[in-house]
Amino acid sequence: MRLLNPIYDSVFKYLMEDLEIAKGLISTIIGAEITELYPAPQESTSITLMLKHNQLPLHRMDYVAIIKLAENKFEKVVIEVQKSSLIPEIHRFRNYLAEKYAKTSTYKLENEQIVEHLPIKTIYFLDKKISDALPAVLHRKGDYYDVLYQKIYEGEKNKYVELLAHDTWFIQIEKLPPDLKNDLSIILSVFAPWMRDEKEEIYINVDEKQMLDKKHALLHRILRRLENATYDKNLLLTLKTESQIEDEIEKYIKQAELERRQKEEERRQKEEERRQKELALAKEKEERRQKEEALAKEKEKSFKLAFKMIKLGDSVEEIMEETGLTREEIEAIKKKYL
Numbered sequence: 001m002r003l004l005n006p007i008y009d010s011v012f013k014y015l016m017e018d019l020e021i022a023k024g025l026i027s028t029i030i031g032a033e034i035t036e037l038y039p040a041p042q043e044s045t046s047i048t049l050m051l052k053h054n055q056l057p058l059h060r061m062d063y064v065a066i067i068k069l070a071e072n073k074f075e076k077v078v079i080e081v082q083k084s085s086l087i088p089e090i091h092r093f094r095n096y097l098a099e100k101y102a103k104t105s106t107y108k109l110e111n112e113q114i115v116e117h118l119p120i121k122t123i124y125f126l127d128k129k130i131s132d133a134l135p136a137v138l139h140r141k142g143d144y145y146d147v148l149y150q151k152i153y154e155g156e157k158n159k160y161v162e163l164l165a166h167d168t169w170f171i172q173i174e175k176l177p178p179d180l181k182n183d184l185s186i187i188l189s190v191f192a193p194w195m196r197d198e199k200e201e202i203y204i205n206v207d208e209k210q211m212l213d214k215k216h217a218l219l220h221r222i223l224r225r226l227e228n229a230t231y232d233k234n235l236l237l238t239l240k241t242e243s244q245i246e247d248e249i250e251k252y253i254k255q256a257e258l259e260r261r262q263k264e265e266e267r268r269q270k271e272e273e274r275r276q277k278e279l280a281l282a283k284e285k286e287e288r289r290q291k292e293e294a295l296a297k298e299k300e301k302s303f304k305l306a307f308k309m310i311k312l313g314d315s316v317e318e319i320m321e322e323t324g325l326t327r328e329e330i331e332a333i334k335k336k337y338l
Contacts, residue, residue, distance in 0.1 A: 001208040003226035005201060007127050007173060007191050008246075010238045012081050014229050016063050021225060024218040026067065026077055028183050029123055029137075029169055036068035038107055040076075062096060066107050066118065076105050076118040081125040083246050097122065119162040122169070125191065129174040136175035137184065140168045186216050190226065202243045306333055 004011045016022040016039070023037040063079040078100055080093060097120075105118045142165045144153035176192045177185070189195065190204060197203040206223060229235055302323040309319045310333060319330050 001206045001223070001227065002197065002203050002230070003190075003206055003223065004229040004235075004239065005191075005196060005204050006222075006226060007081065007083055007125065008202065008239055008242055009081055009083070010235060010242055011202075011226070011229060012125075013063065014232070014235055015222065015225055016065075016079075018221070018225050021218070021221055022063075022065060023067075024221070025187060026065070026079075026123070028187050028218070029171075030077075030121060030167070033070040034067045035070055038066040038068075040064040040066060040105070064100070066105055068107075074105075074107055074109075074114075074118055076100065076120045077123065078120060079123045079125065081127075083127045083242075093124075117163050119159075120166040122166060124168070124170050125173060126170060127173045129172040130170070131172075134170070134172065136172050136177060137188070138170040138172075140170070142167050183216070183218075186219055187222070190219075190222055202239050303329075303333060306330055310334060 004014075006012050006015050016025070019037055019039070022039065023034050026037070027034040063077075063081075065077050066074060067077055068074055078097070080096070100120060101117075104115050106113060106115050108114070142162075144155075144157065144161075145151075146153045171188065171191075173188075173191050174193055176188055178189075178192065178194055190206075195204040195206065197205050204226075208223075302325050306319050306323045306325055306329075309322065310330070314322075316327055316330050319325065320327060323330075
């Protein structure tokens with residue numbers, strides 16, 4: 001069964017428009033029961049990538065929803081999907097998160113419209129791994145810790161504190177293992193690299209019988225939704241455009257990395273050449289110093305011998321022949337020491 005790949009923004013948006021899927025996916029990731037989910041108006045950010053030979057208008061769709069947890073608490077969930085490995089995206093992530101902190105949320109509670117700031121949970125779907133050391137699915141938790149008494153605070157969480165901090169999940173798609181059998185790994189398997197079509201990455205290839213044998217209601221609903229997506233002509237057109245842009249980005253990144261490595265190698269070679277020159281100059285200087293030192297010692301011996309010969313009454317010519325000193329040097333010794 002050939003389905004659309006949900007790691008792409010346009011397909012992910014289509015998938016999450018099914019409220020049961022959105023509720024089930026978020027609930028499985030955060031490990032909490034969601035009784036209600038209200039999708040917020042989906043916002044997008046448009047950035048123009050200034051590549052070496054081209055400018056690419058990159059359109060990003062970010063998923064936002066307000067969830068009601070089983071304990072009757074409301075929170076805001078922000079999901080970011082990053083298909084490319086473009087590192088500067090971190091700037092957009094931070095700016096977008098700042099906007100979400102700044103904005104209030106609107107929801108209904110017992111027929112009353114509530115407008116207030118809500119605690120935030122962020123989920124990042126990262127197609128390319130950011131670390132070999134970190135696990136495939138990482139939860140950075142906001143636990144409370146009593147620093148003075150060096151113990152975990154077990155009491156009720158405070159709303160003020162929760163509004164100024166948030167839990168975050170990082171899902172490194174590239175590192176998803178194929179052998180886990182829990183709910184989360186089963187659901188996330190539709191994003192996994194080994195599911196993708198080798199020729200066209202906008203598709204995933206699903207063994208329908210194997211998937212359906214898992215008897216997992218949410219997974220089945222996701223598969224049917226992705227199957228329906230293959231018949232949506234507008235979605236396919238948007239997806240192919242998005243895919244072309246992502247391919248162009250990947251080419252740019254690889255080319256930029258190649259150029260970076262070449263420049264680094266050139267820099268290393270120049271550094272090595274400079275080091276070798278410095279070593280050669282240092283060696284030459286040391287050899288010159290040693291020669292000068294040897295000559296100085298030899299001269300000192302000659303002076304001492306000349307002094308002895310002068311005291312013995314040898315002639316200047318005899319001293320010159322024996323020591324190699326000049327007449328002027330011998331006469332200078334006579335004046336200085338005699």
